[in-house]
Amino acid sequence: MIVSALLTSVGINLGICILFFTLYSILRKQPETVHVYSPRLVAEGKSQLRNRFNLERLLPSAGWVRRAWQTSEEDLLSTSGLDAVVLMRVFIFSLRIFSFAGIVGIFILLPVNYLGNQLSLIDFSDLPNKSLDIFSISNVDNGSKRLWIHFSAVYAFSGVVCYLLYYEYKYISSKRISYFYSSKPQPHQFTLLVRGIPLSAGNSFSESVKSFFTEYHSSAYLSHMVVRQTNKLQKLIWDAKMLYKTLVNLKSKNPTQKKFTRDGFLGLFGRNVDLVDHYEKKLEDLEENVRMEQLGLSLTGEEVPAAFVSFKSRYGAAIALHIQQSINPTEWITEQAPEPHDVFWPFFSASFMQRWVSRLVVFVACFVLTVLFLIPVVFVQGLANLPQLEAFLPFLKGILSITFVSQVITGYLPSLILQLFLKMVPPIMKILSSIQGSISNSEIEISAGKKVLWFTVWNIFFANVLSGSAFYQFSIILEPKFIPQKLAVAVPAQLLNVYELKFETGGKFWPIVHNSTIFSLILMHILAVGIFGLKKLPLASSLCIPLPVLTLLFNEYCRKRFLPIFTAYPAECLIKKDREDQNNAAMTDFLDKLVTAYRDPSLMPMQHSSDVEGYNTPLLHSREV
Template identity: 60%
Template sequence: MLVSALLTSLGINSGLCILFITLYSILRKQPIHYEVYIPRLLAEGSSKRRSNFNLERLIPSTGWVKRAWKLTEDDLLASSGLDAVVFMRIITFSLKIFVFAGIIGIFVILPVNCTGTQLHEVDFADFSNNSLDVFTISNVNSGSKWLWIHFSAVYLVTVFVCYQLYYEYNYISLKRIAYFYSSKPQPHQFTILVRSIPVPAGTTVSDSVERFFREYHSSTYLSHTVIRRTSKLRSLVNDANKLYRRLTRLQSDPNQEKYKRVRLFGEKVDILDHYEKQLEDIEENLRLEQSEVSLAGDEVRAAFVSFKSRYGAAIACHMQQSTNPTNWVTEEAPEPHDVYWPFFSSSFIRRWISKLVVVVTFILLTILFIIPVVFVQGLTNLSQLEVWFPFLESVLTITFVSEVITGYLPSLILQLFLKIAPPIMLCLSSIQGYISHSDIDKSACNKVLCFNIWNIFFATVFSGSVLYQINIFLDPKTIPARLAVAVPAQASFFIAYVVTSGWTSTSSELFRIIPFICSIIRRPFTKSTDDDFEVPSVKYHSDIPRILLFGLLGITYFFLAPLILPFLLIYLCLAYIIYRNQFMNVYEPKYETAGKFWPIVHNSMIFSLVLMHCIAVGIFTLKKLSLASTLIFPLPVLTLLFNEYCRKRFRPNFIAYSAEVLIKKDRGDENDATMGEFFDELITAYQDPALLPVHYSSNVDSLNSPLISSSERA
């Protein structure tokens, strides 16, 4: 790729960023768009729609940037929880790494690369027609002593990254414990999930649970809630909710036609009366189904078991309960609103088959995605395009067109293809047998990360350098040599990808294109109110892998093609401001894992370091600097030893809290007068929402009337 093609991509994406940010700064002040740009503030009541017009609304402003910058970590922790703090620390951690690497890369390594003549000398007089390859390590002459600068940079950045990883792991681990100490008593702290419950003949699951825990945990056992199969009930509840919303919407619209045909050739009926009768029928069916489900025959051999103390719940969770380890299998319970209830409706064999299907599907999707990657890489090669599409030969001779196609189009097409990956991985994780939405998100996060690393990095690298010789089963001995040839060759593509996927995607996150378009389309058909929308939550399963992928690109390319680092730093600065703004105004936490996403970040960075070391070994061998290749070998070993130390030192604190922490917290609650009320609520905290009593309001005029009574909710 030529410098001119990169500049074209840079210009297009910079223009889009400015456009999105400008539109956001105007539209966010329009009351009709509050549900798109400040839904959280609207739901909390801290912002109201104002009808009075003033000219200031039409003038772009940067006040939101100042407010986002002033947001402290403590404020973020109080409003959005520890998961939001950890997410922002991923960004600040990456900023620290690439500021350090950027100083070395831009001011030391880049001049060395430019002074090399292995490819050809840099033509500063005709700068835009230089190939970006001359700014990479490929341009440094083989056997040159200047390569020792690259060698030293690899060691320096490895040490710095490991230090920062240790610091962050330790900081978040302590923050996690402090967050636990400061939290109010939560149901999941006192509750465990028990599965594979043995049920003797003539008894029920409930009887077995009661008898077992009364006998072996008599001093700490409080209550239990047996899980029942409620998939059909959930379907009825969803139907009732949809019908209720439709009914209230019709009642609130005075211009709505009162009489309609409900069938193609049927008679006209009073549509409100028709829906009310349908609602009553669904309510009756729901009550009958609830009665049937309440029978012992619909019990799943699983239950949520609650205890009088956190320490008692921890003992029951982490100790083997039976001489047969396949019975009375225990695990920590999620928060009540975090429970993924459809999971419990599946049998063991169905869950096992689902896991197998998910693994096979994931592998097939990952392999099949190589097809669009190969196509995208073909776009970066004009001669290849002329072979594929001979009729475009005359068009490709136009300079601007060729620059757009080679510099902007490939990364844009790849980004569009990758948009489908997160929802697919989330769907696969949801049928894999996880008991909570947070576990599903963590699983999807790992899947998306692996998918991106393989299809964006490895598949792009090898398909781009050897278009017709994609060797999936690589010989491990040749991996460093293959990477040394292929990775630097794709530096220009990844620089353009950072600009397109990083800059533009982040600014579009601020503008919220899809919600904005949906609100425009929906507005003529619905009467918008401050209660007629859902506050979104952060998509950790897609946002975290994107940041980590850029982290991998930055670490692997900082000594190969340091020109990528300024673009990464601009992306991280945009992400820092924009996501802080989104946490303040848009996103509301749907669950709290207390920072359990951080181990994914740590493992990804360790992988990036080891990959960088493998590439360095191959590069120095290729450049005939065998001593440097030999001296690099201790680095991956030391890095993996460091990772093992962190795994032993910090990882246990992310799996379970220690006895010291739990007992201190329990003792602190002994004098709390509200604990009695809390234990009363704990008894019903894990009741399946589909089994709660149904109450339909007789006044359908009120949009605020609840469909389901909250009197028995936890």
């Protein structure tokens, strides 16, 4: 890619960014779109809808940017919880790293690279038509003493990143403890999911659970809720919800206009009936089927060898969680329960064999998706390399000779195409994660996020870099011993796309960010070893070898020092919190509600048909968490 193509891409992206900021600034002030841009404020009654025309509504403003940056952590914590605070810390951490790397790269490394003579002589008059390679380390002469500046930058950057990682890990850990102390009692803090329940002769799973925990955890055991097979019931409820939405949409379009259909096969045969009446009758029938199925499951429903077991204290639940319950480690398996509204109930309808096969299918599907994605990656790299594109598609030579067209194709189009393809990856990964046996929606989000992360690393980083010369050097890629050398040459030269992952983790996603950064540091160290070796500076290459070792030792220290806080709260915190709750009069009411907190929502009463008339419901409903 040449400099002018890069500048064209920057200009296009900057223009689009300004356009979006302008549109957002205007649309967020319109009464018609306030439910879209401020639904939470509308639900909480903090947004005043003014329909009176005001010229100021049609003018863009930047005040919302200033207000967004001025929001304190305390305000964010009180309104959005610890998740939002940790996400904000990720942004701050990333900006600090980017600022340091940007200053060093622009004001130190870039001039050093450009003043090199490895690739071509310097010609400032023709700078826009220069290849970006002249700004990379590839342009520094082999064996040059200037390479020691790059060596120092590698050590300095590694030290700064490790310091920032330690600071953020320590800061977020303290925030997590403080947030726990200030939080109200939550059902998942007192509840475990128990699986592998053995079935004794003459007893149900429910009786076995009660007998076991009454005998071995008598002082702490409170209640349990055995999971039942509800896959058929869930299908009926889903059909009822879809029919209800169809009916609401039908009425919202034109409530007074009559719509007719035939009540026979596919609406092609039978007598003409009013469509609204037909759907309302069908919805009533579905609701009756749901009630009958719920009644049958409550009385004689098939039980699953899994149960949510609740305890009277957090400490009692923690003891049961961390102690092996049975001589046979495959029985009475305990794990922390998710929040009640976070439980992914379809998981419990699958057998052990189904879950095992699903995980195998998901692994194969992820591998196939990664391989197939090489096709757009190779195509994008071909667009970024104009000579390769002309050689591969000679009939485009005339069009590509137009300066602006070539700059757009090589500078902007590859990134746009890659972004469009990448938009499909997170939803696919979420679908795959939902069928591999996760017990909660947040666990599905975490699993999908990790899949997208590794997909990005392997397919966008490695494949994107290695396929830059795939049109004429594909054979060398297949030889593993040449891959470090290939990376060392290619990374400083075509440009890397950086994608920031955003997903909910219940405040526990900082270790993922930490581990990803450690992986990136080690990868940088390996590349540095390869680069200095290729640039005929073996001493610098050898002196970079301790860096990944030191980084791994630092990571191990952080794992021992901070990671346990993100997996489970220590006994010190649990006991202090339990003692505080002993003097809380609301704990009695909380424990009473805890008994039914983990009841399968598909067993709850539902009534859509009587609510069809009130189809104009608000976008958001405030609820107490």
